[in-house]
Amino acid sequence: MVEAETPELVPQREVILRTAARLFREKGYERTTVRDLANAVGLQSGSLFHHFATKTEILAEVMKRGLDLASEQVADAIAAESTPDARLKAMFRSYLKALLSPECRDYMTVLLYDFRSLPPDLAREVHGYRTTQENRWRAVLRESLSDDWSDAEIRLVSQFVFGAMCWSLQWYNPSGTATLDELAEQFMQMAMSACRVNDCTREEAAKDRT
């Protein structure tokens, strides 16, 4: 049905989640009251609890939504490439672009900053979600790097490069001079070199051993 595209028919639950992501990013989860959120979507505070049982449930949904949105974009970009090296480059490029895209940015920033506000059961759930994704991205790295890299080494490289990318949520300004595409290109190159030069180091070490 075409009606599904009209803004008026976006389910109220979705509107609440989108608004929550924006407010949580701006003010932090703890400093955003259910009254703030309700008013921002044009409701009274009590009405929110018809859609969500607790405030923390909203938080967890925002985080999982962020992970879903980002992983979908990255998975699509990877699937479009046919060589390991091209897949790795596509992963880096699309990961940064997905993180900083207007659709994802609020959700992912909340995931980054407000993790400590989740109660233990929801924390486990979200953490599981996140781990699943990280393992997927590490598999792409593994595929492209030489065979003798240990799991620990792969993990270290991925912590370095994905850390650099995630950190962009701290400083990225959408109204800055560089376009998102340019930024993604340059970050991809730095990420590739962080991987490759580690390869060089290993080759030198191997030479030393012979």
Place this chain on the structure above:
Amino acid sequence: MVEAETPELVPQREVILRTAARLFREKGYERTTVRDLANAVGLQSGSLFHHFATKTEILAEVMKRGLDLASEQVADAIAAESTPDARLKAMFRSYLKALLSPECRDYMTVLLYDFRSLPPDLAREVHGYRTTQENRWRAVLRESLSDDWSDAEIRLVSQFVFGAMCWSLQWYNPSGTATLDELAEQFMQMAMSACRVNDCTREEAAKDRT
């Protein structure tokens, strides 16, 4: 005086700040009550306000203390080296080691996560502190990279490599297998290669132009 070294003579204000850093890191600033903090240092909640005017003042002090502690260690490490390249390597190594050191880690994590809880005036103050430091580190980068790098390019590289380092606060586990020295060495190498390979890219681009 030797007495200054005995634990009993550490000023109460210091004890409060140290404890606050630890609690804020564990539970987040907003979820740590003044009662939690007071009890953790063996006081009643009202007594805290003899040492600090407001809860946010404690937060700002914790953040500035973290920046001071880290920058001191990095500055010392840089000062001990005599070539630009050695200074750059020393900066990367010491920055990671300082961030993750038991003395700094709590403070710096609070700076990272709880920035949004600062009222505007304190936010400006802490942000100024932070900018001053970042400019110092960028000067070390500039000194070691070829002359034709623009300010924007320097900024991008520093955002990448320092982002990767800061992100370690998210995942670093002091009781893990690798020592902090090993970790710092590997991160330093990846950071150096992210800088250098950007140099290679530029050389290729220069060749293309001729």
Place this chain on the structure above:
DNA sequence: GTCTATAACCAGATAGAC
């Protein structure tokens, strides 16, 4: 599904005795 009204609780900060 949304509203109004409110329950039940907990927060930061203050005042004055010691």
Place this chain on the structure above:
DNA sequence: GTCTATCTGGTTATAGAC
């Protein structure tokens, strides 16, 4: 400097009418 006692206001969540 620390304590006790308390003020004031804000918080999540619920109940029942519409």
